[in-house]
Amino acid sequence: MKGAHFLLAISLLALASSFAYASxxxxxxxxxxxxxxxxxxxxxxxxxxxxxxxxxxxxxxxxxxNIPRNTSNxxxxxxxxxxxxxxxxxxxxxxxxxxxxxxxxxxxxxxxxxxxxxxxxxxxxxxxxxxxxxxxxxxxxxxxxxxxxxxxxxxxxxxxxxxxxxxxxxxxxxxxxxxxxxVITIANAVFGSNPPINPDVLVKAFQLDKNVVKNLQSKFWWANN
Known part of the structure; x- marks a missing residue:
C-alpha cells in the first residue's frame, strides 16, 4: 500500500512540475x-x-x-x-x-x-x-x-x-x-533596493570593502525600461 502511495505522490509531483514549468x-x-x-x-x-x-x-x-528611442542616459x-x-x-x-x-x-x-x-x-x-x-x-x-x-x-x-x-x-x-x-536588473536590485540591504550582507557576499559597498549603494541606478 505504501508503494502505491509513493507512486501516487511521484505522479502528482510530476504533474505539478509540468504546470510549474509552464510560462x-x-x-x-x-x-x-x-x-x-x-x-x-x-x-x-x-x-x-x-x-x-x-x-x-x-x-x-x-x-x-518604428520610432527610435532616446538613449542619452x-x-x-x-x-x-x-x-x-x-x-x-x-x-x-x-x-x-x-x-x-x-x-x-x-x-x-x-x-x-x-x-x-x-x-x-x-x-x-x-x-x-x-x-x-x-x-x-x-x-x-x-x-x-x-x-x-x-x-x-x-x-x-x-x-x-x-x-x-x-x-x-x-x-x-x-x-x-x-x-x-x-525584469530584475542585478545592480539595481542588489545596490539600489528600497530600503537598502544591510551593507554587512553585501560586504560578505561580494568580498568588498564596506566603503565600496556604501558608495555603490549611494549611486542612482538607472532603469532603462
Missing amino acids: DPSPLQDFCIAINDTKDSVFVNGKFCKDPKLAKAEDFFFSGL PVGSTVTQVNVAQILGLNTLGISLARLDFAPYGGLNPPHTHPRATEILVVVEGTLYVGFVTSNPDNRLFTKVLYPGDVFVFPVGLIHFQFNVGKTNAVAFAAFSSQNPG
Whole structure:
C-alpha cells in the first residue's frame, strides 16, 4: 500500500512540475482582454477580463515601435516594452514584445533576468555582443556577437545582457514567452533596493570593502525600461 502511495505522490509531483514549468496559464477562451480598473477587486495571477462582446480592434493594437528611442542616459540604452500593460488583449496569451535601442559603442542593456519568460532576440541594426550565464554551480558564460538578421535565445530566469560594440546605433527586437515577463536588473536590485540591504550582507557576499559597498549603494541606478 505504501508503494502505491509513493507512486501516487511521484505522479502528482510530476504533474505539478509540468504546470510549474509552464510560462503562463493556457487560455480557455479566444481572448481575455484585461481590465485595468482594480476597484473592488482582488489580486489574481494575471488580470481580470472584460466581456468579450465589448472587445474592439484597439484592444489588440500598439503603434510606434518604428520610432527610435532616446538613449542619452547613464547606460546608453532604452527598452520599449509591449506587454499586457500596453496591449490589454495580450492577457492570457503568454507572449509579449520589446524594442531595444542602443547608443553607439558602449550602449548597454545591463545584466538582468526575466523571472517569467524565455527571451528570443533579433538584431535589425548595428552590432551587439550578447550573453547569458548558467545557474550554479557551473556559471558558464555563453556569448555571441550578433549582426543584423542574427537571432539569440536567453533561457528563462538566467542572467543575460546586450552590449553595443559597433560605432553606430543598434536596434533589436525581443519576444518573450509571457504576457508579463518581468525584469530584475542585478545592480539595481542588489545596490539600489528600497530600503537598502544591510551593507554587512553585501560586504560578505561580494568580498568588498564596506566603503565600496556604501558608495555603490549611494549611486542612482538607472532603469532603462
